[in-house]
Amino acid sequence: MNRPLPLWRWGGIASLVLIFVLIAALSGGAVATQLNSQSAASRQQAQPAADASTAGPGSANGGAMPGDARINTSAKPAAGWTARDPVLPPADSPTVHNVSFEVIEKSVEVAPGITQHMWTFNGTTPGPILRGKLGDTFNITITNHGFQPHSIDFHASMVSPTTQMRSIAVGKSLVYSFVANHSGIFMYHCGVSPTLLHIGEGMYGAVVIDPPGLAPVDHEYVLIQSELYLGRNGGIEDYNKMLAANWDGVVFNGYYNQYVYSPIKVGKNQRIRVWVMNDGPSENSSWHVVGTIFDTVFKEGAYTLRPDASAGGSQALDLMPAQGGFVEFTLPADGNYTFITHKFSNVVKGAAGIFQVGNAAPGG
Ligand SMILES: [Cu+2]
Numbered sequence: 001m002n003r004p005l006p007l008w009r010w011g012g013i014a015s016l017v018l019i020f021v022l023i024a025a026l027s028g029g030a031v032a033t034q035l036n037s038q039s040a041a042s043r044q045q046a047q048p049a050a051d052a053s054t055a056g057p058g059s060a061n062g063g064a065m066p067g068d069a070r071i072n073t074s075a076k077p078a079a080g081w082t083a084r085d086p087v088l089p090p091a092d093s094p095t096v097h098n099v100s101f102e103v104i105e106k107s108v109e110v111a112p113g114i115t116q117h118m119w120t121f122n123g124t125t126p127g128p129i130l131r132g133k134l135g136d137t138f139n140i141t142i143t144n145h146g147f148q149p150h151s152i153d154f155h156a157s158m159v160s161p162t163t164q165m166r167s168i169a170v171g172k173s174l175v176y177s178f179v180a181n182h183s184g185i186f187m188y189h190c191g192v193s194p195t196l197l198h199i200g201e202g203m204y205g206a207v208v209i210d211p212p213g214l215a216p217v218d219h220e221y222v223l224i225q226s227e228l229y230l231g232r233n234g235g236i237e238d239y240n241k242m243l244a245a246n247w248d249g250v251v252f253n254g255y256y257n258q259y260v261y262s263p264i265k266v267g268k269n270q271r272i273r274v275w276v277m278n279d280g281p282s283e284n285s286s287w288h289v290v291g292t293i294f295d296t297v298f299k300e301g302a303y304t305l306r307p308d309a310s311a312g313g314s315q316a317l318d319l320m321p322a323q324g325g326f327v328e329f330t331l332p333a334d335g336n337y338t339f340i341t342h343k344f345s346n347v348v349k350g351a352a353g354i355f356q357v358g359n360a361a362p363g364g
Pocket residue numbers: 119149150151190191192198203
């Protein structure tokens with residue numbers, strides 16, 4: 001019964017194996033090379049990535065695993081939960097900013113009842129928001145308290161990546177210095193390969209450099225848009241979902257529907273400036289406020305709209321990953337003004353918040 005296969009059949013099987021190996025090498029080789037450069041600890045933590053070649057963008061389930069956490073859209077945050085303060089304080093008066101960034105890998109709640117083991121700068125995702133003026137010097141001391149190499153890449157800087165953005169070994173520090181010669185809101189992120197994984201796990205934030213003559217406003221806020229790729233509850237986020245761009249959540253300042261649960265209270269006809277940074281890693285943003293029109297837009301280093309006789313209006317600030325800007329507007333009457341990214345499939349995934357004017361009931 002176990003007759004040997006004829007020679008021509010062996011040749012066919014060998015060809016199939018060769019084709020399979022070639023396809024696997026082409027599709028997974030780059031990722032495999034990146035992962036091989038990581039430490040053993042990193043590979044252990046990023047275990048799902050080992051299957052990247054079989055669960056990439058073409059996979060039917062988008063990298064999802066049976067045990068992955070799912071956001072309960074009707075859940076509410078637990079008693080005692082507080083939103084991250086969206087207020088952006090004015091730039092410090094000093095022209096030299098000496099700041100410490102501690103890399104900490106820790107459990108962070110990202111939606112009601114869901115925690116993920118995130119990789120953070122100073123314990124939060126997004127990390128700290130820095131602000132300064134043109135010509136200011138920033139000296140950031142980054143210390144790696146994590147379990148694998150990390151680094152930082154400030155888009156607000158013009159420096160040699162080879163020296164300032166190099167990997168910081170576990171337990172080591174690096175001082176990253178730059179002079180802010182351009183205004184805008186700039187992303188920063190860990191740049192260790194695979195960068196998609198390190199940004200996706202929470203290592204991102206923003207630096208705001210005021211343009212000259214920034215007009216006074218009544219309220220100034222900063223919102224960072226980013227995606228969530230949930231692994232199991234309490235585990236790390238899912239790298240296979242990141243590869244497939246299959247996000248579970250799109251959030252402002254790191255938490256699902258954060259400012260729906262905790263609306264931002266403002267006054268009628270007060271002037272509001274909102275800085276928006278899209279830290280991705282992969283999704284776009286079309287930031288919009290229901291019930292008002294922006295009369296001022298500053299995007300990627302330039303005013304694209306300012307009040308003048310044409311009375312032009314803007315309805316959305318469009319931002320690809322790593323783009324940012326600000327808009328200014330007023331809210332004309334009491335009520336709840338929902339802000340969103342106008343890509344509505346992401347609104348139901350947590351990219352929503354509320355400006356509350358007066359005492360309108362939630363949802364009213
Ligand atoms: Cu990192």
